[in-house]
Amino acid sequence: MPRTAASTLVSPVPRAADSDRRRTSASVVLRSVLEHGPVARSTIARLTGLSPASVTEHCARLAELGLVRESAVPRRSNGVGRPHVPVDLDDARFLVGGVHVAVPYTTVALLDLRGRVVARRELKHERTDAGWVLARAAEGLAELLAGVPDRRPLGVGVAVGGWVERETGSVVEHELLGWREVPVRELLGARTGLPVHVDGHARALVNGERLFGRARGSRSVLHLFMGNVVDAAFATNDEVHHGPRSAAGAIAHLPVPGGTEPCACGRTGCLQAELSERTLCRRARAAGVTGSANPMHVVAAAAGGDATARRLLVERARATGRAAGLLLDVLNPETVVVTEVGVIHFEDCLAALREAAGTARAADVLPTSFPDSVLAVAGGSVVLDALFRDPLAASPEAI
Numbered sequence: 145m146p147r148t149a150a151s152t153l154v155s156p157v158p159r160a161a162d163s164d165r166r167r168t169s170a171s172v173v174l175r176s177v178l179e180h181g182p183v184a185r186s187t188i189a190r191l192t193g194l195s196p197a198s199v200t201e202h203c204a205r206l207a208e209l210g211l212v213r214e215s216a217v218p219r220r221s222n223g224v225g226r227p228h229v230p231v232d233l234d235d236a237r238f239l240v241g242g243v244h245v246a247v248p249y250t251t252v253a254l255l256d257l258r259g260r261v262v263a264r265r266e267l268k269h270e271r272t273d274a275g276w277v278l279a280r281a282a283e284g285l286a287e288l289l290a291g292v293p294d295r296r297p298l299g300v301g302v303a304v305g306g307w308v309e310r311e312t313g314s315v316v317e318h319e320l321l322g323w324r325e326v327p328v329r330e331l332l333g334a335r336t337g338l339p340v341h342v343d344g345h346a347r348a349l350v351n352g353e354r355l356f357g358r359a360r361g362s363r364s365v366l367h368l369f370m371g372n373v374v375d376a377a378f379a380t381n382d383e384v385h386h387g388p389r390s391a392a393g394a395i396a397h398l399p400v401p402g403g404t405e406p407c408a409c410g411r412t413g414c415l416q417a418e419l420s421e422r423t424l425c426r427r428a429r430a431a432g433v434t435g436s437a438n439p440m441h442v443v444a445a446a447a448g449g450d451a452t453a454r455r456l457l458v459e460r461a462r463a464t465g466r467a468a469g470l471l472l473d474v475l476n477p478e479t480v481v482v483t484e485v486g487v488i489h490f491e492d493c494l495a496a497l498r499e500a501a502g503t504a505r506a507a508d509v510l511p512t513s514f515p516d517s518v519l520a521v522a523g524g525s526v527v528l529d530a531l532f533r534d535p536l537a538a539s540p541e542a543i
C-alpha cells in the first residue's frame with residue numbers, strides 16, 4: 145500500500161522528552177562555562193543558541209547545585225547599561241576522585257571541576273586480583289579526601305586498560321591483570337559510597353583532551369595510548385565511539401609491518417607485543433641500558449646522553465607514528481593525540497612520530513596535554529565527562 149503524505153511526515157526520529165532536553169541544555173550551559181568562564185549569561189545564550197531566559201534558569205539551577213557561581217567582579221558592557229555579572233565554575237566546593245589501574249600500580253587522585261589534579265598517590269600492586277586492587281584504591285581515595293575536609297566528592301571515575309564496558313561499569317577482560325568480567329562500579333561503589341563511572345583509559349583520555357586539553361574545539365579526535373596496554377579511542381562531535389559492548393579501540397593486535405615480537409595471541413608483530421612499555425624495557429635491558437622494568441629509567445638514560453636509550457625511544461616513536469598513520473587513514477580525525485613516554489620527553493621522538501604518521505598531517509599529531517599527570521587525569525576525566533554530560537544527575541543531591 146502506498147504511504148500517504150501524512151504518514152511520511154511522522155518522523156522516524158523520536159522526539160526528545162522534555163527531561164532529556166533539560167539535561168542536554170544544562171550540559172551545554174555548563175560546558176560553555178567551563179570553556180569560556182567567567183562568562184556573561186548573554187554570551188552563553190549567543191554561543192549556545194539557547195534563549196537568555198533559558199540560560200538564566202539553567203545557571204540558577206547549576207548555582208543551586210553548587211556547580212557554578214557568580215564571579216566576584218561584575219564587568220560592564222561598554223561601560224553603560226546593566227552590569228553583566230559573569231558566571232564561572234564554582235571550584236571551591238566539590239572534587240572528583242580518579243582511579244587509574246595500570247599493571248604495576250594504581251594511581252588515585254582528586255581533581256577539581258576544571259580537571260586540575262589537586263592531590264594524587266601511586267599505590268603499588270602487591271597483588272593484582274581485582275578485590276585487592278579496588279579495596280586499596282578505595283583506601284587511597286579516602287586518605288586523599290581526609291586531606292581536604294572542606295570539599296565534597298561528587299563521584300569517582302575509574303580508567304582501566306583492556307576491554308572495559310562503560311554501560312555496566314565492568315572490565316570485560318584485561319589480559320595483563322588477569323581480570324575477567326569484573327564489576328568495578330559495584331565493587332568500588334560499595335567501598336566508597338560514591339557514584340562510580342568506569343571507562344577504558346584511551347577513551348577516558350580522549351575525554352580529558354576534549355574537555356581540558358589540546359583537543360578542545362576539535363570536531364574529531366583520535367587518542368592513542370602506548371603504555372603496557374596499547375589502545376585507541378575516537379571521538380566525533382563530543383561523542384566517544386564505543387560500539388557494541390564498548391569494544392571499539394582494541395588495536396593491541398593490529399599487525400606492525402616488520403614486527404618480530406611474538407604475541408600471546410599466537411601471531412608475531414602485533415602492535416601491543418611490539419610497542420608495549422614492557423617490550424621497550426626488555427630491549428633496553430638486552431642492550432645494557434638499564435636493569436629495570438620502568439620505562440622512565442630508559443627516558444632518564446636517554447636524557448643523560450645514552451645514545452642507545454635514545455635510539456630505542458626514537459624507534460618506538462616511529463613505529464607508533466606508523467600505527468597513527470594507519471588509523472589516520474581509516475578515521476581521518478582533525479586531531480591525533482598520542483600518550484607515549486618518548487614523545488612526551490624528547491623533541492626528536494615527536495619529530496619521528498610525526499614523520500612516520502605522514503607529513504601532510506604531521507601538525508595535527510600532538511603529544512598528550514597532561515605530560516605530568518596523564519594517569520591522574522585519565523581516572524578523573526571519566527567522572528568529569530559524566531558530570532559535564534549530565535550535570536543535573538551528577539548533583540550532590542544524588543549522593
Ligand SMILES: [Zn+2]
Nearest residue numbers: 397407409414
Ligand atoms: Zn597479538
